Amino acid sequence: MSQDQKRAEAIVEQMLAKDEFSRWLGIEVLVVKPASCICRMTVRDEMVNGFGVAHGGIVFSLADSAFAFASNTQGRIAMSIENGVTYPAPVHPGDRLTAEAHEESASNRLAFYRVQVTNQHDAIVGIFRGTVYKTKQEHP
């Protein structure tokens, strides 16, 4: 295993250990690589909104976690600046969601990510874009 891959995995493990909200969501990290991450979770009854479908914040939060993990894999602490999200299809309790985050482009200080969220039928249920500011501080 390369040093870059080891570092990526160590950082995400460390982040996830402290990430109480991702744990409440039931997020599992399936794959970590430098600048990318795949996460999964299952939607529970307590995650619905007033229409009985998954609250927008649930799809957003899963995508946001995958984005946070992916954008921190390369060593420098990355802070989220801005996010956008669209919901091509509704999500229901019991749905198993997979979020795939990857870097679309990066400069020295900024990086741009895309996260696609699909359900158990491979339908796209969320498209998320995120921008981070890469600080000069390294992960310990």
Added chain:
Amino acid sequence: MSQDQKRAEAIVEQMLAKDEFSRWLGIEVLVVKPASCICRMTVRDEMVNGFGVAHGGIVFSLADSAFAFASNTQGRIAMSIENGVTYPAPVHPGDRLTAEAHEESASNRLAFYRVQVTNQHDAIVGIFRGTVYKTKQEHP
């Protein structure tokens, strides 16, 4: 109280009653008017991310709930199409957040909302924009 105001309050009450995730967040609805809504919540320890500050999904979800309530107050069922969010300042456990949602503009089928999230010191911690598609279906 006007008919419009009565309907706005009845719809939000009905939505909140079924909104399990907003209840988990501890969201209180303070003010409802046609096309606007003010909500409040207090950030708990279980809402943090891997950096020990509130997960981006928490600020997003509070804003998204205020947006959903506000955009449904006028009778027609409104579905979220797209959201954007920025985080001007970090949020910590114990912070008391207030989200104010109001309509910026609307056509027959679409409406555009802005939600500002502030903390107990009146600092802006979230700026959220949301677009809804207004269906032809009325709230019961």
Added chain:
Amino acid sequence: MSQDQKRAEAIVEQMLAKDEFSRWLGIEVLVVKPASCICRMTVRDEMVNGFGVAHGGIVFSLADSAFAFASNTQGRIAMSIENGVTYPAPVHPGDRLTAEAHEESASNRLAFYRVQVTNQHDAIVGIFRGTVYKTKQEHP
């Protein structure tokens, strides 16, 4: 050539013929397919902003044209609802830009597009996301 392909090409040809601003920009349509489009243009001196680099509106407009063409190829008139854009790298006069628009997801009424803009060195200089509302009206 399939009927779908013929219709896609005819619609874009018709749109471009009336699109005075795309013509001022010098936009050439390289490839049209149902739900996708590739366009190209060269940045001129009169397209710079106060910093001497291409005005943000130039990259945006190229992407927006590619998005408009792509999202109208399937017959129904599609109206832009919302766009987001990021600029991973600056653009200079003389740069030759290529915009590739494709549909990421679609429902009956809405469709979500991504447009990537690259320069002559294949560096990404723009990432654009667009949402359209698909009207019931067909292109003539």
Added chain:
Amino acid sequence: MSQDQKRAEAIVEQMLAKDEFSRWLGIEVLVVKPASCICRMTVRDEMVNGFGVAHGGIVFSLADSAFAFASNTQGRIAMSIENGVTYPAPVHPGDRLTAEAHEESASNRLAFYRVQVTNQHDAIVGIFRGTVYKTKQEHP
């Protein structure tokens, strides 16, 4: 006139002098203050898209110029990171558009702006959000 006001006006004057594209658009700067700017332009026949209404890039570009001017008024060179735009109503040749840009929030390195574009009937025809990175470099 305060020093801050003088500096704001001098910076925008300097930017506008080099901004060839804003001049092509016919943008006039009506008001400049620290962190805000009001601009105006009239839509011409050569600014339409394939539907005969103003190209999305026109409303975007006006808003983007107002945003660029406003976000540079305080001395430090500010670079646009990300923009979002929605179009509540169509724009036609002959329409006189006014864009009002103001800062919604700022930290040391980032600032968040909102720009509202209205037509001659005071109808909102564009809502634009922009984020800048504030470099350490000062305007000369």
